[in-house]
Every structure is written in structure tokens, then in C-alpha cells.
Amino acid sequence: MGKTSFREENRVKSKRRYSVLSVLLAGFIATSVFGVGLSLYVGLGTAYENTRNLWVMLADIDLTSVQRTMHERMSEVDQRSDWVAEQVESGALDPSFQYGWTNAMRALAAADMDVMAYGLVTGDRQFIGFNPEDMSEIRRTLPEDDILFSELAHIRGPVTNRTGYPRWDPFFNRTVLTSWVPLFYDGHYLGTFIQYLSLSNLSESLIRGREDLPGTPFILIGGNRVMAHPQLRNWSQKTVNEQTVSADIVRSPIPLPTIHDIGDPVLANIGKSENIPLDPDDARHHTGIRLAGLDHNDRYHLIVTRQVLTAPISPVIIGMYFDEELFDDEWDRLVLASVLGGGVFVLSVIVAIILSRHFTKPIRRFASAARAFEDEDIATSDIPQLKGSRIREYDDAARSFNHMMMAVHDRERITSLFGKFVPKSIAKKLLASGNDSGVLPPQTSEATVLFVDIVGFTSMCESLDPKQIIAMLNDYFDCATQIIERNGGIITQFQGDAILAVYNVFDDLENHADAAVDSAIALQTEVEKRTFEGLALKVRCGVNTGSMVAGNVGAKARLSFTVHGDAVNTASRLEQENKVLGTNILISETTRNLMANPDRVSKAGDVLLRGRHTRTELFTTNPKN
Structure with a gap:
């Protein structure tokens, strides 16, 4: 898009x-x-x-x-x-x-x-x-x-x-x-x-x-x-x-x-x-x-x-x-x-060709630079610059285009850098808001939360060098981010080894329940078949759908974007229940009910989640998925 x-x-x-x-x-x-x-x-x-x-x-x-x-x-x-x-x-x-x-x-x-x-x-x-x-x-x-x-x-x-x-x-x-x-x-x-x-x-x-x-x-x-x-x-x-x-x-x-x-x-x-x-x-x-x-x-x-x-x-x-x-x-x-x-007439045509090629050269350079502007990676590529011209109109257009390209490059660079710390979609919304407060209005919506955690990460940290741990986490997070964003999700937090991702917040996503489940399945598949900086990992995923509030929290000078609500806490608890039920992915009933094909999952059991008074029915993905 x-x-x-x-x-x-x-x-x-x-x-x-x-x-x-x-x-x-x-x-x-x-x-x-x-x-x-x-x-x-x-x-x-x-x-x-x-x-x-x-x-x-x-x-x-x-x-x-x-x-x-x-x-x-x-x-x-x-x-x-x-x-x-x-x-x-x-x-x-x-x-x-x-x-x-x-x-x-x-x-x-x-x-x-x-x-x-x-x-x-x-x-x-x-x-x-x-x-x-x-x-x-x-x-x-x-x-x-x-x-x-x-x-x-x-x-x-x-x-x-x-x-x-x-x-x-x-x-x-x-x-x-x-x-x-x-x-x-x-x-x-x-x-x-x-x-x-x-x-x-x-x-x-x-x-x-x-x-x-x-x-x-x-x-x-x-x-x-x-x-x-x-x-x-x-x-x-x-x-x-x-x-x-x-x-x-x-x-x-x-x-x-x-x-x-x-x-x-x-x-x-x-x-x-x-x-x-x-x-x-x-x-x-x-x-x-x-x-x-x-x-x-x-x-x-x-x-x-x-x-x-x-x-x-x-x-x-x-x-x-x-x-x-x-x-x-x-x-x-x-x-x-x-x-x-x-x-x-023939001589005029020859002269016209020579003159036309000479006078249209700035236009061709402009078109080439404009095509370069269409590149999505303009933030990391060299900035296309137009040469000046003795023709006043061409020279004015070249200088204006160069200034525009510098501004666009800087904006794209800011967006790219900003996106490394907050989701890109949120960064673009902040830049497009027209103010420097960095605050987005809080938004309540029904969304799906994916919570992912690495199995045995605490023991791993005790036996490995910190640099190796950071390199492994960066490699793992890069893989997980690509999978989540490919399915339309937004990563709001990296909490140690855990990942909190939401679907259908700010960006409308009609099939957000299926997108979150597909991300969990794809992440499990990718983790099982490869290593990260030479280390084999296992991850557990919890998926839950419910109402939540999304917005900026923090001090005036330092803010972060996150989501709050019981639905977020429930996803974290589902991830932990994988230890009890011996599963890798647990899905709540609310998420299952919104899936296009609920038969893709099967019942994993009934558990009493912390802070609840009634048991909750949980589901996991079928082996063929």
C-alpha cells in the first residue's frame, strides 16, 4: 500500500x-x-x-x-x-x-x-x-x-x-x-x-x-x-x-x-x-x-x-x-x-532535435529524480540532486526540487528513526498531526493482543555473555517484527524478552483475530526451523481479544505509546498458562469467536485465571496449522 x-x-x-x-x-x-x-x-x-x-x-x-x-x-x-x-x-x-x-x-x-x-x-x-x-x-x-x-x-x-x-x-x-x-x-x-x-x-x-x-x-x-x-x-x-x-x-x-x-x-x-x-x-x-x-x-x-x-x-x-x-x-x-x-526544414529538424535534447535534459533529470522519490527507501538512499541551469525557470525548479528532496529525506529519516522506537504507523500519525506535543488522543477500540515470551530466558541470561544475549534478542526481535507487521500488527512494547503486539488499534484491521493467530503460528514455525545468533529458541504465545485503551503515557518530556486494559493483561496470563497446559499457543474464546474459521483451533482446557472468579475456556491451534 x-x-x-x-x-x-x-x-x-x-x-x-x-x-x-x-x-x-x-x-x-x-x-x-x-x-x-x-x-x-x-x-x-x-x-x-x-x-x-x-x-x-x-x-x-x-x-x-x-x-x-x-x-x-x-x-x-x-x-x-x-x-x-x-x-x-x-x-x-x-x-x-x-x-x-x-x-x-x-x-x-x-x-x-x-x-x-x-x-x-x-x-x-x-x-x-x-x-x-x-x-x-x-x-x-x-x-x-x-x-x-x-x-x-x-x-x-x-x-x-x-x-x-x-x-x-x-x-x-x-x-x-x-x-x-x-x-x-x-x-x-x-x-x-x-x-x-x-x-x-x-x-x-x-x-x-x-x-x-x-x-x-x-x-x-x-x-x-x-x-x-x-x-x-x-x-x-x-x-x-x-x-x-x-x-x-x-x-x-x-x-x-x-x-x-x-x-x-x-x-x-x-x-x-x-x-x-x-x-x-x-x-x-x-x-x-x-x-x-x-x-x-x-x-x-x-x-x-x-x-x-x-x-x-x-x-x-x-x-x-x-x-x-x-x-x-x-x-x-x-x-x-x-x-x-x-x-x-531537414536542417531545422536536426537543429530542433539537438536543441530539444539540450533543453529537455533538465526535464529528464527532473523525471529521473522524481522516480527516485517514489522509492520507499528514500530515507536510506542517496538524495537525488538536480544540477543548476542557465535557463531561469529550470534553475528555479531545480533549486526548489532539491530543497523539497532534502525536506522529504529528512522527514523520511525522522520517520524511520522514530519508527525504531515507536510503531511506524504511530510515528507517521504523530508527524502528520501538525503539532509538536507528541500526544495522540486516547482511543478505545476492540482489538486483539498477541503476547510472546521466550521459554527459559532467565536461565539463558545466567549462562550467556550479555553481548551475546543482546545480539540474540535483536536477531529474534527483527524476525518477530517482520512477521507481526506483515500481518498488520503494531508492536507497542519490547519488555525484556517479551513482545506486546496489538491488531486493529489506530489502523483499521477487519480480520484482526485471524491476523494475530496467523502471526503466532508463523512465529512458532520460524523459531522452530532456525537459530538466532547460533542459539535455538522456543517461544510461548497468548492471544486475546477485547476492549482496550491506546494512547501516550509518561511525562511531558518523555512519552511512550502503549495499550491498557484487562484484555492486555489476559493475553499475558494466557502466555503463562502454556506452562500448565503444555502448549505453545493459547487463544481466548473471544478471539476464537471472531475468527473466520473457528475450526482452525481446538479446546485446550478450562483454567481459572488470576484475578478471575470463573474458569476461562482456552483454545490452541491444531497441529496442521
Whole structure:
């Protein structure tokens, strides 16, 4: 019982227990893995979003630049057409006056022009114009499709400049956009001023400066016609070789390629792209920009488009798409960061193990010392001491623990020494009483008394050396004490060679009658089979149960614990009656009646005890016991 039972009752019920080091490491690793994983997850998402937003921003800038360039070019073309029409209408310029007309055309060429050719279309489908680069004259007969707008203008009368639908022109071997305005003077149709704007230049301007940059720019017209694209020149050359098989075909304009003809699988499947909503707070949300994603052939593409609502030919969509390779560099950087992070994590774990072992060493020493504290023999063992620590909390705990251990050791030592002179249970009660009087309140209880005496001790003392007598008694008392205390008894007195032990005093003992009888039997058995300091002994035992008073008696400065009452005297007299009845153990009737199995004893006789008026029935143990 005692510390052992308390320790078992308060031990953690779990099958497994964990050290502080393992808990700290597990917590560190778990939080680190979670933190690194969360950082990588957030970092990957953030990197993707940042990369996407960066290239969307750059694409938006490029698209804005293209839109501005288109607007500026068309504005210049429109201004030029309006100027010529106004000059003719006012009579300041006459197309039929060759010299004046040529000089005016040369004057136009002096300005920075983005057109391939410009000139006059006469009523017989003849185009007489100039190349602005070298002012070389260009003469050609227009296809019927090109002359149609001139004939319509002749019928309708004066109108503002118009822009024709973009197409590939075999004469210029380029994709062109035509701007024309009919010329009238005094209500008479004089011809049509026409300008040819190269869309191939527009495609080249989209590509120029982007050779080393990701992204493919494009311009769509009419929903599915490609007006500008890096592969438009290749398409035009291939188309010329396939379709120009006769002079008529050569003179006829070819429609712009569709998104399926240009040889760009992403553009061909742009209709299958899924819209990516923009953040409502994004400033680009109100500029008409649109984001879309397309999964094609196990590759992801980001598409950025903007519809030009102010173009003279509508609808026009300018855009740019990016391949997923754009994000490979960012992914490689993340992989490198992950590898470096993993290396740092492993290094951190190693450092954490070293630091944890260092910082948990005081805790392990504390646990080891605490386990030593659980030892019942702490009074006689070395006192476990904890070393100081540079960590303030550990150092304070170590000093407090050392002080506690010294106090507990001293207390246990006092209890041990005190127990050599009074029963240990009584010593513990006195120490736990909280006062220094050394007095326990008298206690009346029904208990069983065992009185033991050595046979022939007086004669033995006459023939033996006193030192041998003391050594023999100490050896004998040590044996008897172990037996009595093992059965729950308390030895209150050593009277010469006699032992007075009680059961069920202060310590509740339910089967105190059986405990006293078992002690007497065990003592008889032990004495019969061994010697004490070389001497063979015989002992007689008297066992009686009755009411008695237990407490401290003596002077204020010197007290002793003992029991008083007729039951105690009766046990002493029963021990002496063994001489008369020739027995070694005599048991009173009151003790027999409380035994769990009274048949363990048999009647030894009836005797008249000293101080009694009636005979007392006595019992002894059966030989088999």
C-alpha cells in the first residue's frame, strides 16, 4: 500500500506515454510541415496569380498600344481622304489636271504615311496612284469587286470616306484595308480617291519587339476572320501558290483566312475557352478586357482579348494568348524554393532535435529524480540532486526540487528513526498531526493482543555473555517484527524478552483475530526451523481479544505509546498458562469467536485465571496449522 498504491492509482491509464522530446519534435514537425505546405500552396497560387496578372497587365498594355496604333492610322487615313474630298469639292484641286493632281499627291507623300498606295480610280476601273515610299507611279485595272463601291458612290452622290472589308490583295501580295471617298465638284462625279493600308504591317508591328517574349498576338474581324497574326504571311504565300492558277484569280482579292485556316490550334478553338471573371475592383474591369482559359491537347492557355468598338469596321477583336510554358519558369523557381525549403526544414529538424535534447535534459533529470522519490527507501538512499541551469525557470525548479528532496529525506529519516522506537504507523500519525506535543488522543477500540515470551530466558541470561544475549534478542526481535507487521500488527512494547503486539488499534484491521493467530503460528514455525545468533529458541504465545485503551503515557518530556486494559493483561496470563497446559499457543474464546474459521483451533482446557472468579475456556491451534 502507501506510495505504491497511490502511484498506481494516479498513473496515466493510457497504454503509451510520450517523452517531452518526442512531443516537442512531433509538434515542431507537424507545425513545420503544415506551415511549409501551406506556404507552398499559397505561394504557388499567389505566384500563379501574380504571373497571370503580370502578363495580363503587359498584354493589356500591348493591346492598348495596338488599338491606339490602329486608331491613329485610320484617323490619318480618314483625315487625308477628307482633305482631298474637300479640296476637290472647293475647286482647289482638279483630278483631271494631271500636273496639279500629281503635285498634290507628292505633297501628301511628304508626310509620314502608313499606306502602301493611294490614288484615283476613274470610271473605267483604272487606278492611277503612287507608292509613297518612292513616289513611283502605280497603274492597274481594278477587279470588279473593287470597282463596285466606286459605281455605287457615283449613283448615291457625295458621301464621307468609307472603309472596305479587309482582304488579301494578290496585286500587292499583302492583306490590305481600303479607305475610299468619292470626289465631286459642282455635283459632278470626278472619280474616287482610294488608299491601301497594309494589314501585314500591322501583324509585323504586333510581332516586332516581342520575339523573345511569350504570348501570341492576333486581331479578329467579323468574329472569325484573322486580320493580323504572326502566321498570316505564311498563310498568304501558301494561299497564293494554291489559288493563283489564272489571271482572273490573280486579279481577284482573296478573303481573309478564318481562325481555322491560319494554322493556330488555340485560335481555332477559341470558342471553347471558358471565361475567367475579373475582380470587380480591378481597374481593367471597365476597359472591356476579357480573360479566358482554354484546355487544348493537355495544355492550358490564357487568352486576353479586347473588343474595339470605335473601329470603322466592326466588330474587331484584338487579343493575345499565353501558353502554359509561361508559368514553367515560375514553377521551376517554386520547385527550387521547395527543395531549398525542404533542405532548410531537414536542417531545422536536426537543429530542433539537438536543441530539444539540450533543453529537455533538465526535464529528464527532473523525471529521473522524481522516480527516485517514489522509492520507499528514500530515507536510506542517496538524495537525488538536480544540477543548476542557465535557463531561469529550470534553475528555479531545480533549486526548489532539491530543497523539497532534502525536506522529504529528512522527514523520511525522522520517520524511520522514530519508527525504531515507536510503531511506524504511530510515528507517521504523530508527524502528520501538525503539532509538536507528541500526544495522540486516547482511543478505545476492540482489538486483539498477541503476547510472546521466550521459554527459559532467565536461565539463558545466567549462562550467556550479555553481548551475546543482546545480539540474540535483536536477531529474534527483527524476525518477530517482520512477521507481526506483515500481518498488520503494531508492536507497542519490547519488555525484556517479551513482545506486546496489538491488531486493529489506530489502523483499521477487519480480520484482526485471524491476523494475530496467523502471526503466532508463523512465529512458532520460524523459531522452530532456525537459530538466532547460533542459539535455538522456543517461544510461548497468548492471544486475546477485547476492549482496550491506546494512547501516550509518561511525562511531558518523555512519552511512550502503549495499550491498557484487562484484555492486555489476559493475553499475558494466557502466555503463562502454556506452562500448565503444555502448549505453545493459547487463544481466548473471544478471539476464537471472531475468527473466520473457528475450526482452525481446538479446546485446550478450562483454567481459572488470576484475578478471575470463573474458569476461562482456552483454545490452541491444531497441529496442521
